[in-house]
Amino acid sequence: MKFLGSKTIETERLVLKAQTMDEQHYLWSVLMLPEVNRYYLTVPKKLREKLKDWDKQKEFYASDMLKANDKDVFRWSVFLKDTGECIGRVSCQEAKNDGYEISNPSYRxxxxxxxxxxxxxxxxxxxAFAMMDYMFDECEIDVILTGAAVINKSSWSIMxxxxxxxxxxxxMVEYTFLDEPVEDYQYVLTKEMYYAKKNSKVK
Ligand SMILES: CC(C)(COP(=O)(O)OP(=O)(O)OC[C@H]1O[C@@H](n2cnc3c(N)ncnc32)[C@H](O)[C@@H]1OP(=O)(O)O)[C@@H](O)C(=O)NCCC(=O)NCCS
Structure with a gap:
């Protein structure tokens, strides 16, 4: 794969930009909403209280921002073109299999x-579509492996x-802020499947 980093991506209504510290407090506050984190965050449950404390998180985010423009980081803040308002985050990280990182970086x-x-x-x-197009077309990744809670239709319908x-x-997945494990659908998309679908649309 090509390590091209979090290049600015424009869509009809959005701009995806490499992250900066400016929007991190806002993004953290969104992430701390139960309706956002419940089927999203899978960091260990023992970090629950620490995650909720911005004074503790600030340092973590600040050190993360030092890498925001590295070529092996694929993480974007999402802005509305019209107003410039930040509305969320998308990312494409190295894939995990049963909690273990897969050593091939082109598996995402x-x-x-x-x-x-x-x-x-x-x-x-x-x-999400713009990010994944970029990852396949420009960064030439091989596969995306992902999952979403069965109950989280708004996410798996994107997939x-x-x-x-x-x-x-x-x-069954342990989410950070939920006490019980949750059933997740598992999804795969290879570059062959991606291009087959893309070419069938073009014709
Ligand atoms: C998942 C998430 C990013 C979707 O963002 P969004 O901007 O609201 O979604 P969209 O408007 O693009 O809708 C995506 C699809 O979900 C459907 N959808 C939207 N809200 C829905 C809801 N409440 N229930 C069921 N389907 C819904 C839409 O109809 C659309 O499908 P369609 O194209 O077939 O019509 C957003 O809901 C979110 O941040 N969820 C919390 C974090 C999370 O769970 N992330 C994913 C972890 S796998």
Missing amino acids: GVGWYIDPKHKGHGYGKEA EKYGFERQDKTK
Whole structure:
């Protein structure tokens, strides 16, 4: 794969930009909303209290921002073109399999969240599609492996619209802020599947 980093990506209504510290407090406050984090965050549960404390998180975000423009980082803040307002985040990180990182970097995972006050306008789909197009077309990744809670239809419908194949087996996932494990659909999209779908649309 090509390590081209978090290049600015424009869509019809959005601009995806490499992250800066300016919007991190806002993005953290969105991430701390239960309706955002419940089927999204999978960091260990022991970090629950620490995550909720901005004074503790600030340092972590600040050190993360030092890497925001590195060529092996694929993480964007999502802005509305019209107003310049930040509305969420999308990312494409190295894939994990049963909690273990897969050593091949061209196997990727994906993540996305949009501030609930902006949900339901198709922004999540628009940002996710643009990011994944970039990852396949320009960064030449081989595969995206991902999952979404069965109950989280707004997320897995983005995956299914994009052409991901739902696997037969579901997986029980421990989410950070939920006490009980949750059933997740598992999805795969290879570059062959991606280009087959893209070429069939072009014809
Ligand atoms: C998932 C998320 C990013 C979707 O963002 P969004 O901008 O609200 O979504 P969109 O408007 O692009 O809609 C995406 C699809 O979900 C559907 N959808 C939207 N809200 C829905 C809801 N409440 N219930 C069911 N489907 C819904 C839309 O109809 C659309 O499908 P369609 O193209 O077939 O019509 C957003 O809901 C979110 O941040 N969720 C919390 C974080 C999260 O769970 N991230 C994903 C972890 S796998």
